[in-house]
Amino acid sequence: EADIYQTPRYLVIGTGKKITLECSQTMGHDKMYWYQQDPGMELHLIHYSYGVNSTEKGDLSSESTVSRIRTEHFPLTLESARPSHTSQYLCASSKHPTSGTTDTQYFGPGTRLTVL
Amino acid sequence: GESVGLHLPTLSVQEGDNSIINCAYSNSASDYFIWYKQESGKGPQFIIDIRSNMDKRQGQRVTVLLNKTVKHLSLQIAATQPGDSAVYFCAENIRGGYQKVTFGTGTKLQVIP
Numbered sequence: 001e002a003d004i005y006q007t008p009r010y011l012v013i014g015t016g017k018k019i020t021l022e023c024s025q026t027m028g029h030d031k032m033y034w035y036q037q038d039p040g041m042e043l044h045l046i047h048y049s050y051g052v053n054s055t056e057k058g059d060l061s062s063e064s065t066v067s068r069i070r071t072e073h074f075p076l077t078l079e080s081a082r083p084s085h086t087s088q089y090l091c092a093s094s095k096h097p098t099s100g101t102t103d104t105q106y107f108g109p110g111t112r113l114t115v116l
Numbered sequence: 117g118e119s120v121g122l123h124l125p126t127l128s129v130q131e132g133d134n135s136i137i138n139c140a141y142s143n144s145a146s147d148y149f150i151w152y153k154q155e156s157g158k159g160p161q162f163i164i165d166i167r168s169n170m171d172k173r174q175g176q177r178v179t180v181l182l183n184k185t186v187k188h189l190s191l192q193i194a195a196t197q198p199g200d201s202a203v204y205f206c207a208e209n210i211r212g213g214y215q216k217v218t219f220g221t222g223t224k225l226q227v228i229p
Contacts, residue, residue: 040124043160043205043219090159094217103209104150105217107159 003027006091006108013081014116021076021111023091032074033105035090036060043090049074050096081115088112124203126224135193137223139206142187146208150217151180151191154203163191163204193225201227 004025013019023032034047035058045058049068063085064078074093078085092105129135141149148167152160166173166180166189173180179192189206206220 040203040224042124042221045219092159103148103217104162104165105160105207106162107152110157110159112157 004091004093004106004108006089006111008111009109010112010114012114012116015080015082017081017115019078019081019113021089021091021113023074023076023108024072025074025093025106025108026072027093027095027106028071029093029106030071030096031094031103031105032068033092033094034058034064034066034074034076035092036062037088037090037110039088047076081113083115086113086115124222124224126226128226128228129196130228131198132195135191135196135200135225135227137191137193137204137225139189139191139220139223140187141189141206141208141220143208143210143218144187146210148209149180149182149189150207150209151178151189152205152207152219153200154205154222156202160205196225196227198227198229201225 007022030051032049035043036046037043044060046060046062047066049055055066064076066076088110090110091108094103094105150165151163153163154160164175164180166182177194181190203222203224205222207217209217
């Protein structure tokens with residue numbers, strides 16, 4: 001069982017509010033990721049980080065921002081939430097592969113965000 | 117929110133039968149592949165992986181087959197159970213520069229009791 005946590009699990013919020021989705025892992029993984037997933041749909045990578053002070057945009061354009069000040073923590077922030085941001089947000093982490101190991105990602109339980 | 121991308125294909129299987137879930141990949145530089153299972157309301161969970169220098173790998177009730185010639189990956193689940201009902205994603209790890217894992221579209225498996 002992977003040790004990666006997301007809070008809150010569910011969030012219902014009004015338009016225009018600033019929100020931060022929390023993600024923490026206790027495995028010492030270098031890499032962390034944020035995915036967006038609508039019900040019954042694909043996973044879309046929106047942000048990733050290869051280590052402290054490293055953040056990159058993913059394949060799907062997102063109005064959210066991320067930060068990586070500590071290895072174990074990778075919060076995602078929406079400055080002004082809109083109904084189009086309603087979705088499930090999944091956080092994942094992986095260990096930088098060395099010889100003989102793979103880059104398998106471990107996922108948190110997700111945060112289901114609803115913006116009214 | 118507005119949905120982007122594709123709706124997932126669905127595979128319906130009778131309980132006790134074997135399931136085969138297929139995945140096509142496009143990048144020859146992929147050096148290993150991973151299958152994930154995602155149950156409703158949860159994050160994806162690792163099932164099994166396979167390196168590109170292998171053709172087959174077996175786990176508990178699951179077998180992954182890799183055909184590099186046609187860039188095809190399959191997940192076989194033996195004696196499918198109701199608890200196997202979930203969405204299954206394949207992912208490929210692309211070698212070179214910063215390694216990147218790319219997820220496939222996903223297949224929804226429905227087990228009929």
